Each structure stands twice: as C-alpha cells, then as structure tokens.
Amino acid sequence: MTKIKKIFLSEDEMPRQWYNLAADVKTNPPLGPDGNPISPEMLAPVFPMNIIEQEVCQDRWVDIPEGILELLVRWRPSPLVRAYALEEALGTPAKIYYKNESLSPAGSHKPNTAVAQAWYNKEFGIKRITTETGAGQWGSALSFACSLLGLECKIFMVRVSFDQKPFRKMMMNTWGGNCVASPSNETNAGREILAKDPDTPGSLGIAISEAIEQAVTDPKGETRYALGSVLNHVMLHQTIIGLETQKQLAKVGIKNPDIVIGCAGGGSNFAGLSFPFIHEKINGADIRVIATEPFSCPTLTKAPFGYDHGDVAKMTPLLPMYSLGHTFIPAPIHAGGLRYHGMAPLVSAALKNELIEAQAIHQLECFESGILFSKTEGIIPAPETTHAIASAIREAKQAKEEGKEKTIVFNFSGHGLMDLVGYEKFLTGQLDDYELPMEIIERYLAEIKDYPKPNFV
Numbered sequence: 221m222t223k224i225k226k227i228f229l230s231e232d233e234m235p236r237q238w239y240n241l242a243a244d245v246k247t248n249p250p251l252g253p254d255g256n257p258i259s260p261e262m263l264a265p266v267f268p269m270n271i272i273e274q275e276v277c278q279d280r281w282v283d284i285p286e287g288i289l290e291l292l293v294r295w296r297p298s299p300l301v302r303a304y305a306l307e308e309a310l311g312t313p314a315k316i317y318y319k320n321e322s323l324s325p326a327g328s329h330k331p332n333t334a335v336a337q338a339w340y341n342k343e344f345g346i347k348r349i350t351t352e353t354g355a356g357q358w359g360s361a362l363s364f365a366c367s368l369l370g371l372e373c374k375i376f377m378v379r380v381s382f383d384q385k386p387f388r389k390m391m392m393n394t395w396g397g398n399c400v401a402s403p404s405n406e407t408n409a410g411r412e413i414l415a416k417d418p419d420t421p422g423s424l425g426i427a428i429s430e431a432i433e434q435a436v437t438d439p440k441g442e443t444r445y446a447l448g449s450v451l452n453h454v455m456l457h458q459t460i461i462g463l464e465t466q467k468q469l470a471k472v473g474i475k476n477p478d479i480v481i482g483c484a485g486g487g488s489n490f491a492g493l494s495f496p497f498i499h500e501k502i503n504g505a506d507i508r509v510i511a512t513e514p515f516s517c518p519t520l521t522k523a524p525f526g527y528d529h530g531d532v533a534k535m536t537p538l539l540p541m542y543s544l545g546h547t548f549i550p551a552p553i554h555a556g557g558l559r560y561h562g563m564a565p566l567v568s569a570a571l572k573n574e575l576i577e578a579q580a581i582h583q584l585e586c587f588e589s590g591i592l593f594s595k596t597e598g599i600i601p602a603p604e605t606t607h608a609i610a611s612a613i614r615e616a617k618q619a620k621e622e623g624k625e626k627t628i629v630f631n632f633s634g635h636g637l638m639d640l641v642g643y644e645k646f647l648t649g650q651l652d653d654y655e656l657p658m659e660i661i662e663r664y665l666a667e668i669k670d671y672p673k674p675n676f677v
C-alpha cells in the first residue's frame with residue numbers, strides 16, 4: 221500500500237455528538253463569594269442560560285445542534301496527518317500523527333467553540349459578545365464566529381500581545397470585531413490597574429475582568445461574555461477534535477495511540493484532543509496522555525490544586541483548579557495563549573486523578589522544535605503549538621532509544637503566521653529560557669492561601 225499522508229473524513233462522517241468528561245470525572249462545584257456553590261441563576265448576567273445549562277451538564281454525550289454543524293463544516297473535519305518527514309529527521313521508529321487544527325479560518329482550534337458559543341448566544345437573543353484574548357487566536361475566532369451570525373464582538377487583548385501581534389487585531393477588525401488593548405480605560409477594572417502600573421504588560425486575568433465588567437453593565441441586558449478556554453462547555457465543544465481523530469486512526473487500523481499530547485494554556489485544545497482518549501483510558505485502554513506547558517507559566521507542574529478566581533478582579537466564581545494565583549503576571553513569552561494562571565477544572569481533575577501527566581518545557585527547546593517541524597512538515601506552528609511538538613519529539617526520541625514503534629498523536633493547535641516576531645527573536649538569538657522561581661510563585665499564592673479547599677473525590 222502506498223503511504224497515506226493525510227487521513228480525511230467526509231463531511232457525513234463528522235461526529236454528531238460531543239463527549240463530556242464531566243460524566244466520568246467528578247469535579248468540585250464552582251463557589252460564589254459566600255463560599256457556597258453558585259446557582260445557575262447567579263451566572264445569568266454573564267452567560268446565556270443555554271450555555272449555563274451546558275456548563276453544568278452531566279450527560280456523557282451531547283448532541284451537536286444542526287445549526288452548529290452547518291457552521292463547523294466550513295472547515296471541518298480537519299485532516300489527521302502523518303509526520304513522515306519529521307519521523308525521518310528524528311530517525312525514530314515511532315509513528316507521529318498530528319491533528320491539523322490550523323486550517324480553520326482563524327488559524328487554530330478556537331473557532332470550534334467560537335461558532336458554538338456565538339450560535340447559543342444568538343439563539344438566546346443576545347446581540348453583543350465581549351471577550352478577552354491572549355495571543356489573539358481566540359479574539360479572531362470569536363470575531364469570525366460573530367460575523368457569521370450577525371453579532372457584535374468586543375475584544376480586550378492582553379497589552380503585550382496587542383503590541384507583539386498587530387496583524388491579529390487587523391484580522392479581528394476585518395471580521396467586524398472591535399479590539400482594544402487591555403488594561404484599557406474603558407472599564408473600572410482596567411482603570412484601577414493602569415493607575416497602579418501604567419506600563420503593565422497586562423494578563424489574561426485582567427482582560428477577563430474587563431470583558432465581564434462590560435457584559436454585566438450593559439444597561440439593555442443584550443450583552444454576554446464568552447470565554448475561549450477553561451470552562452466545561454468550552455472543553456465539550458473542542459472534543460470534536462479527538463472524536464474525529466479516533467475515526468481517522470481507525471481508518472489506518474489504529475484503535476488507540478500509545479501517547480496523546482497537547483499544549484495547555486487554559487486547557488481547551490489539550491482537552492479537545494485528549495478527552496475522548498481519556499474516556500477509552502477510563503474503560504481500560506493503555507494510553508499516556510501528556511499536557512505540555514511553559515516553564516515560565518507552570519500551572520500544572522508547580523501550582524497547587526485549590527480554589528481560585530479565573531480573573532484578577534475576582535468577577536468569576538471560585539473554580540477548583542491548579543492555579544498560580546489570579547494576580548499572577550506572567551513573563552512576556554511569545555506563547556501568549558499559554559500564559560494563563562489557572563487551568564480548566566476538568567483538565568485539573570484529570571491530572572488529580574492521574575489520568576494525565578504534565579510536563580514543562582523551556583521556550584528555546586520549543587522554538588527549536590517548531591523550526592524542525594517547519595523545515596520537515598512545512599507548516600510554521602504557533603508558539604503555543606511548539607510546546608506539543610517539543611513533547612512529541614521527546615517521546616519519539618525515547619521510542620528510538622527503546623526501539624519501540626509507538627504511535628504518538630499530538631494536536632497541531634494553530635499556525636504561527638501571525639507570530640513571526642517570536643520566530644525572528646529566536647532566530648536572532650534574542651530569546652532566553654525563563655523558569656519562574658518558586659519564591660515568586662509563593663508570593664502570588666500567599667494571596668489565595670485562605671481560600672476554600674476542594675474536598676476532592
């Protein structure tokens with residue numbers, strides 16, 4: 221048989237249901253300001269009720285509405301690609317596959333949930349959506365989704381990325397989105413932070429506070445907030461990635477891979493690929509699942525598991541998650557989407573239950589891996605994605621040492637065509653490795669030491 225490079229699914233073969241890990245892995249409930257579990261009604265000013273229902277849903281399989289399938293089919297199913305050239309360069313007996321999520325209109329996995337969230341908001345009668353964005357991938361994905369559905373979109377973009385990635389803003393504008401640098405002068409949360417530190421690089425935690433504040437203060441009540449990661453419903457929408465991958469692997473006779481890898485910022489692309497495989501693992505399959513993060517923002521590898529807010533101004537409920545503390549300001553590394561202080565409660569629960577492993581990798585190894593990938597497979601990866609590639613390369617080298625023909629699958633979460641400033645800095649020797657010192661982590665954690673502790677089951 222000739223070598224198959226790309227495994228496609230027809231549009232008819234696209235999954236019709238999402239997989240919900242909440243049915244199989246228990247998490248502690250989000251808590252309100254009084255320390256008691258929040259009710260769905262308390263979230264109503266922030267999210268439309270149909271999304272809140274999905275956030276608390278415990279069903280294992282959730283039907284994807286026809287209207288959302290019609291939006292997803294614009295770029296899905298995405299191909300699963302065998303990285304023959306990378307394998308050859310590494311001289312590994314491992315089979316390396318990547319799920320290419322960079323082919324969406326915005327260039328990453330983010331539109332998978334953006335179109336779903338915009339669709340549910342529209343169904344509920346919402347006219348305008350506010351959000352935050354780090355690297356700009358999520359903001360552009362939501363602008364794209366809102367343009368398809370005729371909704372207004374307002375994006376608070378973390379200052380450092382706003383300056384590093386001007387073309388992302390132009391993409392958002394092209395789709396009709398309105399993007400401002402965060403912290404901004406448009407909200408109380410932004411003004412307070414600017415008054416204390418006018419030169420702050422910003423953080424996702426700050427941008428989230430601004431976006432929620434604008435949503436809940438709309439006097440007409442026609443605005444809601446959308447989050448691009450972290451929450452259960454976002455993880456749910458992304459599972460289409462792993463569900464497609466399972467069907468694609470079956471086409472080349474692979475029931476389960478040996479290793480599944482994703483980079484983890486708030487956890488959504490990692491969850492999207494891995495949760496359907498974790499379902500198999502819970503049912504007896506022998507699969508290693510690895511979440512990779514930067515050493516400079518080591519949420520899964522160094523932070524404690526506890527309750528924390530998702531944003532600086534404490535507008536979100538307390539979520540049970542690994543967290544570096546909601547006031548954490550990360551170093552301005554180029555993987556902007558991996559600079560979040562917390563981690564999705566479901567990904568956190570999977571780690572706590574030892575269903576997954578976590579790994580931290582330095583920025584230079586990631587960029588080196590990204591360049592090897594670009595030179596072999598051809599696509600220039602997003603800086604976030606290079607973390608997954610670096611892990612896959614490590615595992616492929618390990619397979620070589622062990623002389624084992626392992627199957628490795630990783631999520632190619634996005635392309636890096638808007639992130640070339642990072643590549644330029646790497647190629648001209650201007651980037652360094654940075655490991656976040658334990659003293660700094662402890663300083664941020666001191667602020668949340670008295671928060672309630674999850675009684676994890």
Ligand SMILES: Cc1ncc(COP(=O)(O)O)c(C=O)c1O
Pocket residue numbers: 328329354355356357358448449450483484485486487488489490556557558602604605633634635
């Ligand atoms: C290309 C890409 N990969 C990964 C991430 C990390 O986010 P998440 O962990 O939610 O997938 C981002 C976030 O912006 C991204 O743009």
